[in-house]
Amino acid sequence: MSVQAEMCPVTPSTDANPIGLAITMPEPCPRCDGHDAVIGAGRGPHKASIMCVCGRHLGWMSVPTVNFIAETVRQFGRPSEPISVTRKPPRGDGGSEVVHPTAIAPKGNSHGKYF
Numbered sequence: 001m002s003v004q005a006e007m008c009p010v011t012p013s014t015d016a017n018p019i020g021l022a023i024t025m026p027e028p029c030p031r032c033d034g035h036d037a038v039i040g041a042g043r044g045p046h047k048a049s050i051m052c053v054c055g056r057h058l059g060w061m062s063v064p065t066v067n068f069i070a071e072t073v074r075q076f077g078r079p080s081e082p083i084s085v086t087r088k089p090p091r092g093d094g095g096s097e098v099v100h101p102t103a104i105a106p107k108g109n110s111h112g113k114y115f
Contacts, residue, residue: 016074018066019048022082031056036082039069059087 021039028035032054039061040049048061069083 015078016070018069018073021069021073021078023050024082024084025050025058026084026086029054029056029058039066
């Protein structure tokens with residue numbers, strides 16, 4: 001085993017699909033006041049949805065954001081902690097999109113964030 005592989009114990013994922021990953025939203029759900037959500041399936045032109053754990057649809061993820069999360073999962077594996085996200089302000093059509101995903105670093109990781 002190489003020294004570099006020993007320094008990075010994370011096994012890359014062969015399944016880079018971000019659907020089902022837990023996320024933490026910055027604002028509470030209008031239905032349950034919770035901040036916990038998951039990345040859900042997309043529909044039509046949307047690549048992925050944001051679904052509160054109570055079942056309420058909270059919005060859509062942009063294609064670049066979904067692609068970024070998928071590539072990060074492919075390279076570093078699925079995170080064990082929820083991904084924290086921020087959102088752009090609502091658009092005129094009532095929608096908004098997730099930007100700047102980050103993940104909480106696992107305990108003992110001095111490098112800070114996954115993303």
